[in-house]
Amino acid sequence: MSLRLYNTLTRRVDPFEPLAPPRVTLYTCGPTVWNFAHIGNFRTFLFEDLLRRYLEYSGYDVFQIMNLTDVDDRTIQAAAKAGVVLTKHTEPFTQAFFEDRDYLRIKPAHVYTRATAYIGPMVELVQQLLDCRIAYRSEDGSVYYAVGKFDTYGRLSQLDKRELKAGARVASDEYAKDNVQDFALWKAAVPEDEKVGAAWDTPFGRGRPGWHLECSAMALTEIRSRFGIETLDIHAGGVDLIFPHHENEIAQSEGATGRTFARHWMHGEFLTVEGTKMSKRFGNFLTARDLREEGLDPAAFRRLVFLTHYRQQLSFSDAGLRAAQGSVTRLGEFRDRLVLAARTAKADLSAGNELETQFRAAMDDDLNAPEAMAAVFSFVTNVNRELDAGAGPEKAAGWLKVFDRTMDVLDVTPRKAAVAADLAAWVAERIAARQQARKAGDYAAADAIRGEIAARGIELEDTPAGPRWKKRDA
Numbered sequence: 001m002s003l004r005l006y007n008t009l010t011r012r013v014d015p016f017e018p019l020a021p022p023r024v025t026l027y028t029c030g031p032t033v034w035n036f037a038h039i040g041n042f043r044t045f046l047f048e049d050l051l052r053r054y055l056e057y058s059g060y061d062v063f064q065i066m067n068l069t070d071v072d073d074r075t076i077q078a079a080a081k082a083g084v085v086l087t088k089h090t091e092p093f094t095q096a097f098f099e100d101r102d103y104l105r106i107k108p109a110h111v112y113t114r115a116t117a118y119i120g121p122m123v124e125l126v127q128q129l130l131d132c133r134i135a136y137r138s139e140d141g142s143v144y145y146a147v148g149k150f151d152t153y154g155r156l157s158q159l160d161k162r163e164l165k166a167g168a169r170v171a172s173d174e175y176a177k178d179n180v181q182d183f184a185l186w187k188a189a190v191p192e193d194e195k196v197g198a199a200w201d202t203p204f205g206r207g208r209p210g211w212h213l214e215c216s217a218m219a220l221t222e223i224r225s226r227f228g229i230e231t232l233d234i235h236a237g238g239v240d241l242i243f244p245h246h247e248n249e250i251a252q253s254e255g256a257t258g259r260t261f262a263r264h265w266m267h268g269e270f271l272t273v274e275g276t277k278m279s280k281r282f283g284n285f286l287t288a289r290d291l292r293e294e295g296l297d298p299a300a301f302r303r304l305v306f307l308t309h310y311r312q313q314l315s316f317s318d319a320g321l322r323a324a325q326g327s328v329t330r331l332g333e334f335r336d337r338l339v340l341a342a343r344t345a346k347a348d349l350s351a352g353n354e355l356e357t358q359f360r361a362a363m364d365d366d367l368n369a370p371e372a373m374a375a376v377f378s379f380v381t382n383v384n385r386e387l388d389a390g391a392g393p394e395k396a397a398g399w400l401k402v403f404d405r406t407m408d409v410l411d412v413t414p415r416k417a418a419v420a421a422d423l424a425a426w427v428a429e430r431i432a433a434r435q436q437a438r439k440a441g442d443y444a445a446a447d448a449i450r451g452e453i454a455a456r457g458i459e460l461e462d463t464p465a466g467p468r469w470k471k472r473d474a
């Protein structure tokens with residue numbers, strides 16, 4: 001079986017076929033850097049991390065682009081409120097986002113595009129849409145996209161035009177538009193924009209880009225210049241971006257290029273707290289740095305997130321987090337045991353085939369991480385049983401290899417408890433010496449060795465199946 005992914009565009013789980021394999025171009029809508037990203041935002045970024053890592057595991061050569069929205073209504077308002085220019089306000093939050101990303105072990109995108117660095121391509125895109133009369137200038141000096149000129153508008157969100165009209169939010173200041181559904185590509189500068197340095201001169205007037213425009217321009221610029229293409233393999237984001245953000249991205253990009261903008265659209269569900277979507281607006285948000293300050297193991301948060309399929313709402317709770325912590329501790333101890341048992345043996349590559357098969361089957365089925373995780377835990381149980389029964393180091397080395405490969409994707413072992421291979425080899429040697437001393441009746445020597453091992457932060461436990469050890473938590 002090969003990889004199948006749910007596509008919001010078709011509302012089906014479709015076989016995944018990139019444009020030019022093994023390359024996969026992946027665009028993921030990034031944070032708006034007006035404030036700290038909350039863990040609901042990070043749930044989306046973790047789903048994208050899982051996608052990226054599994055594509056790589058499957059042999060694809062992924063190129064990931066993530067944008068940083070550093071100019072929009074919220075960033076401008078926040079900068080004005082703080083009394084600083086835009087970049088001065090957004091830069092610390094951009095750095096904070098990178099720190100939080102690293103803490104949660106999210107692989108960095110290959111390129112982070114800051115919206116303010118792509119004003120030129122945005123202006124070109126607006127001009128192009130004006131030239132082909134899909135866009136128009138209004139009396140208020142802004143440029144709008146004429147939704148009625150794009151036949152397939154509403155296809156991604158599956159709203160037909162009548163529904164759109166009925167459901168459209170009509171703000172009192174939107175009289176300048178020809179049609180209530182039309183959206184701003186370029187917003188005429190207002191005093192607040194000027195105050196924070198968020199206004200640029202263009203042939204169609206002084207102003208700033210609309211949020212939707214930013215993603216189209218940045219995505220197209222990057223894939224054109226790097227790969228000479230105008231179609232992304234995958235475009236991903238949270239479900240709240242389907243409409244209007246992604247719908248508008250399609251309209252802008254395809255309106256200009258005449259080509260499919262993204263072949264595959266993927267959307268991650270919300271994270272909820274007591275049934276309510278986490279958001280800054282509701283005041284129920286928790287940031288990644290809150291978790292870090294509490295000393296939470298990022299592996300536990302990853303485990304909690306991957307325990308729910310990305311297309312289902314994730315209910316966040318402290319109890320869930322505690323349970324996840326217990327699970328990842330168990331995985332860390334299991335890995336330490338494998339390292340010890342494998343010593344420096346050559347891996348028996350047939351060991352662990354079952355895990356590999358089950359893991360792939362689950363992940364190929366629209367990234368079914370909860371099932372993949374279940375496969376890992378039944379593997380842990382089975383392998384522990386075999387180790388208890390005296391399985392040899394070659395097998396242990398084979399199991400370790402397969403286990404680590406699954407962890408390259410899930411990354412849910414506690415890093416601080418992980419034991420370096422040389423330490424493991426040393427512990428194995430010392431345990432053997434201790435066993436020898438005990439056999440010879442030299443209990444003083446055996447106790448001395450135990451003390452030596454303890455001094456390196458290792459806890460030793462004598463079990464009926466022989467001595468077991470683990471690294472004490474730092």
Ligand SMILES: [Zn+2]
Binds near residue numbers: 030215245249
């Ligand atoms: Zn976007």
